[in-house]
Amino acid sequence: MADHKKRFEIIIQKLRENGQKITPQRMAIVKILAKSTGHPSVEDIHDEIKKDFPTMSLATVYRNIVLIKSLGEVLELGFPDGRNRYDGNKPYPHPHVICIKCKKVIDSNLGSLDDLKDEVAVETGFKILNHRLDFFGICSNCMAEKV
Amino acid sequence: MADHKKRFEIIIQKLRENGQKITPQRMAIVKILAKSTGHPSVEDIHDEIKKDFPTMSLATVYRNIVLIKSLGEVLELGFPDGRNRYDGNKPYPHPHVICIKCKKVIDSNLGSLDDLKDEVAVETGFKILNHRLDFFGICSNCMAEKV
């Protein structure tokens, strides 16, 4: 089974277990999140779904993302421009590389921060629950453009 | 000369070099940013200054932060709760450790990410300009509280 198909089933299952109802809108949102390799914003998701579902409301997207986030099944990428992006395919913390020109976001597969996390915990006395590591720069496409 | 005094002079000097005028409001803002070990929000800064300067406007704080940010003399910490914090004492990227209960932010002195940055650049083809590394958790104070 394809990876994003699996993720879709997992999220839907988790919703069911929590007594949530499976509405068509909810399925459409989960479907996009499950294969969210493009790190869509709420508006991206809304636009995408409106193609087949013209009455879909932005509020519904927001509400469902809050819900799925509370189940730990989607990762929110806080964005400097105030437009958050979401990753429901890899909902655990992992490094992102972000182009400040075209806003493209790609995942990096490098570097576990577990050691550093432990060191920081000792240094500060915190119990570390979570982290985020983002690199900002210019992607090769944007660099190639002579603007 | 104390560290934050030095930072104050550096920022003021940089403003002068850029042809900006040194107003009392601006000095007050720079003074707080220069010793911003507490990582104040815009509202924190505004509140602090209003004690001696009751007519100080929020808009002025925002405008000055944009200006100083454009000179590279203050670091903006994007916050999940949408209330940004600022560090004008160490304006270069460095790891932060954030308590999700009391919102306290402290600096970590560990870990250079230069190696990782180079690896990510090779992996993705990006030219990396910047990064951010934040750990979220519970500080020892909040852990001690039986709430």
Added chain:
DNA sequence: CTCTCTGCAAAGTGTTTGCAGGGTC
């Protein structure tokens, strides 16, 4: 049949901007 979910519109929150008067250089 019950109880949650949706769509709509209004309200909220943090930030930015237009304008006219005031202050720095």
Added chain:
DNA sequence: GACCCTGCAAACACTTTGCAGAGAG
């Protein structure tokens, strides 16, 4: 004296919320 800066209030962008009707289980 020229031009930038400030304070005020309105405008903005994103997100959240109240309500009444629709739909899942």
